[in-house]
Amino acid sequence: MNKIATILGISAFAAISLQADQAINFSNAASAVGAGKLVTFDSSFGALSGQGVVNNAVGNAASYVAALFLIDGANATQLGGTQAFRNAGTSSPGTWVGQSRTAVGPAQGTTLSLQVRAWDAAFGSMEAAKAADKGWGQSAVFTFKDALSAPPAPGDIAMVNFTGFSITQVPEPSTIALGALGVAGLLFFRRK
Amino acid sequence: MALSASAATSSNIVGYVKVNLTSGFNLVANQLDNGAGNKVVDLFKAPLPEGFTVFKFNGTSYASISFVDNAWEGDDLNMTAAPGEGVFVRNTGGASAVTFVGEVKTGSSTVNLTGGNKFNIVSSVIPQQVKLDDAGFPATEGDSVFRFTGSSYASDSFVDNAWEGDSGGVAPTVKVGEAFFVRNAGADSAWTRNFVVN
Numbered sequence: 001m002n003k004i005a006t007i008l009g010i011s012a013f014a015a016i017s018l019q020a021d022q023a024i025n026f027s028n029a030a031s032a033v034g035a036g037k038l039v040t041f042d043s044s045f046g047a048l049s050g051q052g053v054v055n056n057a058v059g060n061a062a063s064y065v066a067a068l069f070l071i072d073g074a075n076a077t078q079l080g081g082t083q084a085f086r087n088a089g090t091s092s093p094g095t096w097v098g099q100s101r102t103a104v105g106p107a108q109g110t111t112l113s114l115q116v117r118a119w120d121a122a123f124g125s126m127e128a129a130k131a132a133d134k135g136w137g138q139s140a141v142f143t144f145k146d147a148l149s150a151p152p153a154p155g156d157i158a159m160v161n162f163t164g165f166s167i168t169q170v171p172e173p174s175t176i177a178l179g180a181l182g183v184a185g186l187l188f189f190r191r192k
Numbered sequence: 193m194a195l196s197a198s199a200a201t202s203s204n205i206v207g208y209v210k211v212n213l214t215s216g217f218n219l220v221a222n223q224l225d226n227g228a229g230n231k232v233v234d235l236f237k238a239p240l241p242e243g244f245t246v247f248k249f250n251g252t253s254y255a256s257i258s259f260v261d262n263a264w265e266g267d268d269l270n271m272t273a274a275p276g277e278g279v280f281v282r283n284t285g286g287a288s289a290v291t292f293v294g295e296v297k298t299g300s301s302t303v304n305l306t307g308g309n310k311f312n313i314v315s316s317v318i319p320q321q322v323k324l325d326d327a328g329f330p331a332t333e334g335d336s337v338f339r340f341t342g343s344s345y346a347s348d349s350f351v352d353n354a355w356e357g358d359s360g361g362v363a364p365t366v367k368v369g370e371a372f373f374v375r376n377a378g379a380d381s382a383w384t385r386n387f388v389v390n
Contacts, residue, residue: 023344027357031309031336031349031375090352091333097356098349108343146344151217151247151254151280154311154338154345154373 022106022146024114025157026068026083027098032158038094039066039085039118039137042166052094053118053167055087062135063121064167066096070103071113071141079103084121094164100157108146114159115141118167137167203389205296209319211369213283213290219340220281221315221371222273224294230274232257233264235292241285246271248279249313251306276303276383278313278371292369296387303383305330307376315371317385325363328385331355334377337364345373 028037041048041057048057055063065082079101086092096118106112119129119136129136139162147156211220222235232246240259247254248271257266273279275297281290301317316327324337331350336357338345348357348364355363366372 023341025345025347027347027349029334029336029349029351031334031377032347086352092351095351097351098347099356100344100346100358151219151282152340152343152345154336154347154375157344 022103024101026101038164042168065121066118069115111145133170135167135169139165208293210291218281221278222292223275223319226294232271243284245282276317278315300386305376305381307379312374323363323365332378336375338373
């Protein structure tokens with residue numbers, strides 16, 4: 001019997017170095033933080049009220065982004081770039097496309113104060129969207145600490161204390177007018 | 193007894209994989225069958241630093257064995273680290289390496305993935321650096337993959353039929369000797385690979 005033996009020599013070099021920084025799994029997907037921690041439209045979005053934020057929703061062509069901020073007193077430092085919300089039709093409305101973030105400086109195990117802000121993607125910041133009366137919103141400030149399990153667990157870097165929030169806007173004049181018409185109609189029928 | 197002169201050929205691949213270990217935790221995989229049950233006590237040989245510990249995840253918690261006073265002790269001295277599995281190694285010494293020796297599994301091999309949002313530590317059965325979707329990984333909606341970076345995790349999720357996350361919108365790539373977490377959001381499933389030597 002001939003035996004063909006091929007010798008493999010494979011080295012796996014995991015260039016890993018411990019860091020003092022804190023990594024954060026910037027995701028509000030149920031698989032990361034548990035169910036129900038969503039970003040929703042508030043009543044200013046009319047028929048979308050209470051639904052999870054998505055891009056290009058029916059009746060609302062806007063797209064939205066979320067960003068993570070490190071809060072230190074009155075200072076808010078954005079950690080990394082923005083993450084897009086998912087498009088209409090997604091199986092996970094109210095969630096943004098998750099990606100890790102790093103808070104450079106704070107050692108693992110220290111408690112951080114974080115906040116998630118979301119806004120209309122046509123604007124460069126939440127403040128700009130707010131000034132333009134477009135969609136914006138922010139979470140309550142929540143604490144985060146790498147749980148430092150031993151052995152480490154994926155859930156150690158999840159934003160478990162994040163709770164969902166709503167985005168709001170100043171309704172378009174046409175929306176206000178429609179609302180006013182509806183109220184007037186109700187009053188008219190009540191008087192009859 | 194008559195001997196046949198016809199060519200009866202079997203093919204296999206034997207070799208070694210050297211996996212570097214940093215000081216501290218490492219999530220590693222032995223991807224070669226050592227032919228003797230792939231017991232951790234056989235794969236990680238002395239000399240080892242005092243307190244060197246191997247943790248194996250059972251779906252909810254870890255069993256561990258440690259190298260203390262020049263001998264293994266702990267929960268399960270028959271603990272395995274077979275191709276397709278993964279273990280956490282806590283290296284209490286300085287940077288070093290472990291060399292796994294054995295045979296690459298050929299034919300069809302299956303890695304079970306417990307569903308219901310349960311975590312699994314798995315590895316590619318074949319010792320190759322590979323993107324998971326090129327390796328036939330059975331991603332389902334809501335699945336997440338977590339790769340240990342030495343101090344934290346890089347994560348990717350399969351949402352709306354596409355990968356998203358730290359790999360930049362493509363399936364994560366796993367390295368030789370690397371194990372990783374899978375959180376299977378679907379039903380129990382199996383990652384099957386069929387490797388044939390030509």
